[in-house]
Each structure stands twice: as structure tokens, then as C-alpha cells.
Amino acid sequence: MLGSTGSIGRQALEVIAGSSDLTVVGLSCGSNAELLLEQALEFGVPHVAVAHAKKAAVCSSLHPEGVVWSGPDAAAQLVREVDADLVLNGIVGFAGLEATLAAxxxxxxxxxANKESLVCAGCMVRAAALATGARLIPVDSEHSALFQLMLGRETSEIDSLVITASGGPFRGWARDALCTVTPKQALAHPTWNMGPKITIDSATLMNKGLEVIEAHHLFDIPYERIEVVVHPQSIVHSLIRLVDGALLAHLGLPDMRVPISYALHYPRRLPVGKNLMDLARTGMLFFEEPDEEAFPSLSVARAAGLQGDGATCVLNAANEVAVHAFLAGRLMFSGIPEVVAETVHREAVDAPTTFAEVVDLDYRTRAAAEMVVAELTQNG
Ligand SMILES: NC(=O)c1ccc[n+]([C@@H]2O[C@H](COP(=O)([O-])OP(=O)(O)OC[C@H]3O[C@@H](n4cnc5c(N)ncnc54)[C@H](OP(=O)(O)O)[C@@H]3O)[C@@H](O)[C@H]2O)c1
Structure with a gap:
């Protein structure tokens, strides 16, 4: 389990604690080695990986036969060297790509769960799965819903995919009002409790843009047949539109343990806590178009998707830099889509063909995006 100290990772461990079918053989984190060690001792896990090399020493009291990998590629090394039937990738950001390709x-x-793997190198990830026959099981709630709705269905029956978006904490706000948004406001998501990066992505709607790209690669559906609809209650996780006009929806309470458990036990289903939804008490469910004028990230991501893997890799790196700058107080909230759009405009290139080229493109883009942040800040 990669990224075990994060929101996805901690919820996955909860699922595993309640399941007699699953045994964890390896754990990884970025820098929270204290929590990683606690998890390793609680679940009896002998192999761990810590990306931040200086923090790895904390794990020296692991099982005497345990192994600790450290450094930026530690999670990928863990995947390459420890035998497992399934890898859960809950690492955030570009840092998750190498382990995805390794598995x-x-x-x-x-x-x-690491949607950035598909955003940065979707074609490469798909090719790796195809070459070995490994299955790619989505954890993102929307994609898990789509995966379940599409099971056993012919591609010719499907007209389009409909991905729902909560709209985030600023749904209904005008573009000008978004200039004053603080990190604290943006980190308060109305329906989901997630890590900071995806929470900011949800507030800008970039998360939905990344998810459109993710869906394109997972289900091999062209961009023009992937719709996004805002659904603030987050009860309908996604829908598929069939060619005869029928719409099939996947409903449930917003609880990430459900898609996590589904992915971990696939193709079986097991109970997950007490999360039965009372339909009569759920009340009204409503749907509206996303406001792409106030939240331009969605269209910027779509346009990058249409350009290909080079542009989406640039999109992702620029977004990671912009979100980081916003959280550090160096960029206004409304500057996030500006930085991303400008960096994609300046830097987008043909799709890289090797992992080394993707790493190089990600690295170069981060420097370019930092320059755009600095220019925007100087210009007020
Ligand atoms: N949270 C959700 O509900 C949710 C829903 C759908 C999809 N996702 C996707 O799942 C992924 C994880 O999201 P999250 O919300 O769980 O994020 P998170 O809470 O921030 O956790 C991220 C995990 O990645 C680790 N990590 C950070 N930097 C790393 C690096 N450089 N190398 C290796 N590991 C690193 C973190 O370790 P430390 O704790 O040591 O920093 C942590 O274990 C994201 O791609 C997100 O889009 C999340």
C-alpha cells in the first residue's frame, strides 16, 4: 500500500483491518515515517518505503527482518522487490507515477487512486498494463462508479460518460470574488474529507479536469463523450448514458472506503461499515452545469487532454506548482488556473515516449511554472 499515511491510505487500512481476506506486505509514505512505523507495527508489515531519505531512520525499530527503502524512488523499489497480488497507489501527485509503472x-x-499517473503519462500507463495483462482498477469514487456501471457492457452500447462534481466550497461564486479566497476557506470541502492537494483541486475544479483525463484513459472514450455535471450532494457518483437514451447512475453516501474496498476486493463485494443510505431522508438531488467562466480549470484541462500526453503532463506539473504556491501564500486562488493555462500555453510539447522523458518534462515545467507564478505576483 503506497501513500499509507495519507487520506486514501489511512481509510484503506481501516478497510483492511475489517477484512479477513487481505494482508499488507508493504507500506510507503513521503515523510511521515512516525505514522508509517506505527502502521507497520500494527499490521505486522516487514517492508516499508520512505521518500524523504532523512526520515527513514525513524523506521529502524521495524521488525528485525524488515527492509526500509528510502529516497524519491523508494515506493517503486518496494513494488519491484516485494511480491504482492495487488498494489494500491494512494501517493499524491507526480511522485506516484514511477510506482504505477513499476506495478x-x-x-x-x-x-x-493516484490519478496524476494517468494525467502525466496515460498512454504509457495503458501500454504497461496491456503489455503484462495487469488490471487497472480505479479508486476515485467517480471512476469506480463508471467502472461498475460499464462492467459487462459493450462499448457500442455507451453513448457517453457523465462525471459528477460537488462544485467545491465556492460553487455559485463569481470569478472576481474568488480573488480573496484564503487557503483555510479552500481547504474546507463541503462533502469530502481529503488530502490538501486534491481539496484545492476540487475547489478550482481542476480535480474534475484531471478526472476527465483519467476517465479518457481508463475507459478509452473520446473527450467529446465525457460530460461533467455539478451535483452538490455528492450522492450520485457518476452516470453512463446509453445509446437508447437510458441513463444509469451509481448512488451512495460520500464515503471513500466504499470504492477503496471495492478495488481491494474486486470482483467481490464486502460490507463496509454502516453506510446504508436512506433514500427517503436523502431529499432532493440536483444537477447543474459547471460554471467554466468562474472556474476555467476544467476547460484548460480538457484542452490539454485534446492536445495529448505532453500537454497533460505540463498541466499537471504547473498545477502542482500553483497549488503549492497558493497554500504557501505566494499566489492568489484565482491565480492557480492562470498559472496552469499560461504554462501549458508556453511549454506544451509532444508526448514523451519514455519514463525519463516524462521526468524531464515534469522537471522543466516546474521551473517554467515557478517563473509564471513570480511574474503574476510581480504584476500584482
Ligand atoms: N482523499 C481522497 O478522498 C481521494 C479521493 C479520490 C482520489 N484521491 C487521489 O488519491 C491520491 C492521494 O490523495 P490523498 O488525499 O490521500 O492525499 P494525502 O492525504 O495528501 O496523502 C498523500 C500520500 O502520499 C505520500 N506522499 C506525499 N509525497 C510523496 C512523495 N514525494 N513520494 C512518496 N509518497 C509521497 C504522503 O506521505 P506523507 O504523509 O508522509 O506526506 C501520503 O501518504 C491523490 O492522487 C488524489 O487525487 C484521493
Missing amino acids: LGRGVDLAL
Whole structure:
């Protein structure tokens, strides 16, 4: 389990604690080695990986036969060296890509929460899965819903995919009002409790843009047949539109443990806590178009998707830089889509063909995006 100290990772461990079918053989984190060690001792896990090398020493009291990998590629090393039936990738950001490719390259099924893997190198990830026959099982709630709705269905029956978006904490706000948004406001998501990066992405609607790209690669559906609809209650997780006009929806309470458990046990289903939804008490469900004037990230992401993997890799790196700058107080909230759009405009290139080229493009883009942040800040 990669990214075990994060929101997805901690909820996945809850699911595993309640399941007699699953044994964890490896854990990874970025820098929170204290929590990683606690988890390793609680679940009896002998192999751990810590990306921040200086923090790895904390794990020296692991099981005497345990192994600790450290450094930026530690999670990928863990995946390459420890045998597992399934890898759950809950790492945030570009840092998750190498481990995704490592798992699929070994032919190991992958439960993928790290959507950035598909955004940065979708074609490469798909090719790796195809080459070894490893299965890619989505963890993102919308994609898990789509995956379930599409099971056993012919592609010719499907007209389009409809991904729902909560709209985030600023739904209904005008573009000008978004200039004053603080990190604290943006981190308060109305329906989901998630890590900071995806929470900011949800507030800008970039998360939905990344999810459109993710859906395109997971289900091999052209961009023009992937719709986004805002649904503030987050009860309908996604829908598929069939060619005869029928719409099939997947409903449930907003609880990430459900799609996590589904991915971990696939194709079986097991109970997950007490999350039965009372339809009569749920009340009204409503749907509206996303406001792409106030939240331009969605259209910027779509346009990058249409350009291809080079542009989406640039989009992702620029977004990671912009979100980081916003959280550090160096960029206004409304500056996030500006930085991303300008960086994609300046830097978008043909799709990289090797992992080394993707890493190089990500690295160069981060420097370019930092320059755009600095220019925007100087210009007020
Ligand atoms: N949270 C959700 O409900 C949710 C829903 C759908 C999809 N997702 C996707 O799932 C992924 C994880 O999201 P999250 O909300 O769980 O994020 P999070 O709470 O921030 O956790 C991220 C995890 O990645 C680790 N990490 C950070 N930087 C790393 C690096 N450089 N190398 C290796 N590991 C690193 C973190 O370790 P430390 O704790 O040591 O920093 C942590 O374990 C994201 O791609 C997100 O889009 C999340």
C-alpha cells in the first residue's frame, strides 16, 4: 500500500483491518515515517518505503527482518522487490507515477487512486498494463462508479460518460470574488474529507479536469463523450448514458472506503461499515452545469487532454506548482488556473515516449511554472 499515511491510505487500512481476506506486505509514505512505523507495527508489515531519505531512520525499530527503502524512488523499489497480488497507489501527485509503472510492468494488478499517473503519462500507463495483462482498477469514487456501471457492457452500447462534481466550497461564486479566497476557506470541502492537494483541486475544479483525463484513459472514450455535471450532494457518483437514451447512475453516501474496498476486493463485494443510505431522508438531488467562466480549470484541462500526453503532463506539473504556491501564500486562488493555462500555453510539447522523458518534462515545467507564478505576483 503506497501513500499509507495519507487520506486514501489511512481509510484503506481501516478497510483492511475489517477484512479477513487481505494482508499488507508493504507500506510507503513521503515523510511521515512516525505514522508509517506505527502502521507497520500494527499490521505486522516487514517492508516499508520512505521518500524523504532523512526520515527513514525513524523506521529502524521495524521488525528485525524488515527492509526500509528510502529516497524519491523508494515506493517503486518496494513494488519491484516485494511480491504482492495487488498494489494500491494512494501517493499524491507526480511522485506516484514511477510506482504505477513499476506495478503494471511487473504484471501486478493496480488499485489506482493516484490519478496524476494517468494525467502525466496515460498512454504509457495503458501500454504497461496491456503489455503484462495487469488490471487497472480505479479508486476515485467517480471512476469506480463508471467502472461498475460499464462492467459487462459493450462499448457500442455507451453513448457517453457523465462525471459528477460537488462544485467545491465556492460553487455559485463569481470569478472576481474568488480573488480573496484564503487557503483555510479552500481547504474546507463541503462533502469530502481529503488530502490538501486534491481539496484545492476540487475547489478550482481542476480535480474534475484531471478526472476527465483519467476517465479518457481508463475507459478509452473520446473527450467529446465525457460530460461533467455539478451535483452538490455528492450522492450520485457518476452516470453512463446509453445509446437508447437510458441513463444509469451509481448512488451512495460520500464515503471513500466504499470504492477503496471495492478495488481491494474486486470482483467481490464486502460490507463496509454502516453506510446504508436512506433514500427517503436523502431529499432532493440536483444537477447543474459547471460554471467554466468562474472556474476555467476544467476547460484548460480538457484542452490539454485534446492536445495529448505532453500537454497533460505540463498541466499537471504547473498545477502542482500553483497549488503549492497558493497554500504557501505566494499566489492568489484565482491565480492557480492562470498559472496552469499560461504554462501549458508556453511549454506544451509532444508526448514523451519514455519514463525519463516524462521526468524531464515534469522537471522543466516546474521551473517554467515557478517563473509564471513570480511574474503574476510581480504584476500584482
Ligand atoms: N482523499 C481522497 O478522498 C481521494 C479521493 C479520490 C482520489 N484521491 C487521489 O488519491 C491520491 C492521494 O490523495 P490523498 O488525499 O490521500 O492525499 P494525502 O492525504 O495528501 O496523502 C498523500 C500520500 O502520499 C505520500 N506522499 C506525499 N509525497 C510523496 C512523495 N514525494 N513520494 C512518496 N509518497 C509521497 C504522503 O506521505 P506523507 O504523509 O508522509 O506526506 C501520503 O501518504 C491523490 O492522487 C488524489 O487525487 C484521493
